[in-house]
Amino acid sequence: MMPEVPSGPDHMTPDEFRAAGHATVDWIADFLAGVADRPIMPDVAPGDVRASLPPSPPSVGEPFDALLADVDSLIAPAVTQWQHPGFYGYFPANSSPPSVLGELVSAGLGVQGMLWSTSPACTELETHVLDWLAEACGLPDRFRSDGPGGGVIQDSASSASLCAVLAARDRSGGSEALPDLRVYTSGQAHLSIEKDVLVAGFGRHQLRVVPVDGDYAMDADALARMVEADLADGLVPCLVVATVGTTSSGAVDPVARIAEIASAVGAWVHVDSAWAGSATVCPEHSDLLDGLDRVDSYAFNPHKWLLTNFDCSAFYVADAAPLAASLSIVPDYLRNAASDSGEVVDYRDWQIPLGRRFRALKLWFVMRSYGTDGLRAHIRAHVAAAATLADRVRANPRLEMAAPLSLGLVCLRHVDGDEASERLLADVNSTGEAFLTHTKLDDRFVLRVAVGGTWTTATHVDRLADLFDDLA
Numbered sequence: 001m002m003p004e005v006p007s008g009p010d011h012m013t014p015d016e017f018r019a020a021g022h023a024t025v026d027w028i029a030d031f032l033a034g035v036a037d038r039p040i041m042p043d044v045a046p047g048d049v050r051a052s053l054p055p056s057p058p059s060v061g062e063p064f065d066a067l068l069a070d071v072d073s074l075i076a077p078a079v080t081q082w083q084h085p086g087f088y089g090y091f092p093a094n095s096s097p098p099s100v101l102g103e104l105v106s107a108g109l110g111v112q113g114m115l116w117s118t119s120p121a122c123t124e125l126e127t128h129v130l131d132w133l134a135e136a137c138g139l140p141d142r143f144r145s146d147g148p149g150g151g152v153i154q155d156s157a158s159s160a161s162l163c164a165v166l167a168a169r170d171r172s173g174g175s176e177a178l179p180d181l182r183v184y185t186s187g188q189a190h191l192s193i194e195k196d197v198l199v200a201g202f203g204r205h206q207l208r209v210v211p212v213d214g215d216y217a218m219d220a221d222a223l224a225r226m227v228e229a230d231l232a233d234g235l236v237p238c239l240v241v242a243t244v245g246t247t248s249s250g251a252v253d254p255v256a257r258i259a260e261i262a263s264a265v266g267a268w269v270h271v272d273s274a275w276a277g278s279a280t281v282c283p284e285h286s287d288l289l290d291g292l293d294r295v296d297s298y299a300f301n302p303h304k305w306l307l308t309n310f311d312c313s314a315f316y317v318a319d320a321a322p323l324a325a326s327l328s329i330v331p332d333y334l335r336n337a338a339s340d341s342g343e344v345v346d347y348r349d350w351q352i353p354l355g356r357r358f359r360a361l362k363l364w365f366v367m368r369s370y371g372t373d374g375l376r377a378h379i380r381a382h383v384a385a386a387a388t389l390a391d392r393v394r395a396n397p398r399l400e401m402a403a404p405l406s407l408g409l410v411c412l413r414h415v416d417g418d419e420a421s422e423r424l425l426a427d428v429n430s431t432g433e434a435f436l437t438h439t440k441l442d443d444r445f446v447l448r449v450a451v452g453g454t455w456t457t458a459t460h461v462d463r464l465a466d467l468f469d470d471l472a
């Protein structure tokens with residue numbers, strides 16, 4: 001007798017997949033239709049979710065219905081409802097129907113886009129959509145793909161800034177020069193900058209923390225003095241990271257001045273606009289782009305406030321050569337005629353990992369579905385609602401603004417001090433109707449309201465203002 005030939009597993013048939021897929025999309029539609037009625041923070045203790053799951057995987061495949069039923073009963077109630085219209089914590093993590101569908105198509109195509117030749121459309125759609133995005137946001141031409149630079153989608157702003165740190169380090173002499181190199185960023189920069197600098201092999205002492213002014217923006221004069229002092233000590237300023245829209249308060253560093261100071265000494269300038277960058281789709285916020293025509297790299301996250309679900313961070317460089325010089329290693333097994341011809345971009349050379357997802361699809365779906373008019377309407381509704389909320393805060397004698405209003409971010413506190421502010425935060429969150437997080441500014445407790453959820457409207461923000469009036 002012939003030994004039996006292994007036949008592989010039972011896959012869904014195309015018809016079974018169609019039915020399961022329709023059921024899944026139906027489930028997502030129902031979830032989104034009902035998300036506003038769910039508590040924003042799940043009532044879950046550590047270990048609860050795991051305790052609800054079998055300790056071992058099934059040996060025999062289960063019907064898809066069972067899976068979707070468990071998503072419904074075990075998973076959805078145990079996630080934090082970031083898509084709830086009353087979610088104002090951290091910064092928003094937008095998702096939207098077209099984005100979800102773009103993600104689905106990406107999984108369906110199932111390509112790995114590490115090289116142009118491993119999937120031409122994955123690379124070329126990305127190049128094209130990032131040029132669209134640059135145009136929609138009014139970014140300087142130096143970030144368009146028809147020059148030496150261009151855009152690429154990274155998983156996160158943290159990864160984008162790490163790429164900038166590595167390119168800057170190597171452009172200034174790389175590992176041999178490393179002990180003398182210095183990096184500058186403000187005390188209000190995102191924690192990822194410090195992490196990136198450490199990952200890139202710098203010591204903590206090589207990161208200079210530049211003081212901020214009264215509005216929490218980098219003090220450019222202080223930067224100039226620090227750079228000058230380091231030069232006098234024989235050190236090499238290699239990178240300044242400016243923030244446009246800081247995480248704590250939405251402050252905007254003076255990029256034009258910073259670029260002037262940095263370019264005089266040959267230092268790279270990276271601008272981290274992870275959250276605020278989305279607002280530049282509106283021409284009335286083009287002041288956020290001041291000085292960008294003189295910087296080396298720029299990143300912002302459509303996955304925060306531009307209707308595109310995580311992960312989608314747009315990273316632009318004025319010149320891709322230093323990036324590739326730091327990140328390109330070509331083993332024989334990746335060599336191919338297209339790459340050798342020099343006529344194509346291989347985005348693996350613009351990022352840390354080799355493999356890459358087809359993320360451009362979801363951004364393309366979003367930009368085509370909403371149009372730039374729709375994207376602008378999205379930002380404008382939130383900026384207007386935040387302004388109304390700020391007015392309500394200023395009108396309440398028990399509250400005060402803790403930082404200038406910045407786009408959709410309102411920072412406030414109770415006039416009675418930290419304890420009263422902390423109590424107000426807890427009281428608002430315990431209503432289940434709204435969720436806020438906090439920060440510290442000048443060592444004082446501050447409530448942050450980040451208006452920007454896909455489904456958040458002026459009515460929801462008015463309701464939050466009512467809660468403040470009732471609870472403060």
Ligand SMILES: *Cc1c(COP(=O)(O)O)cnc(C)c1O
Pocket residue numbers: 091155156157158159190192243245246247272273274275301313
């Ligand atoms: C959110 C944020 C980041 C981090 O973004 P990730 O994409 O999560 O890495 C970095 N910088 C600023 C200013 C941010 O607001």
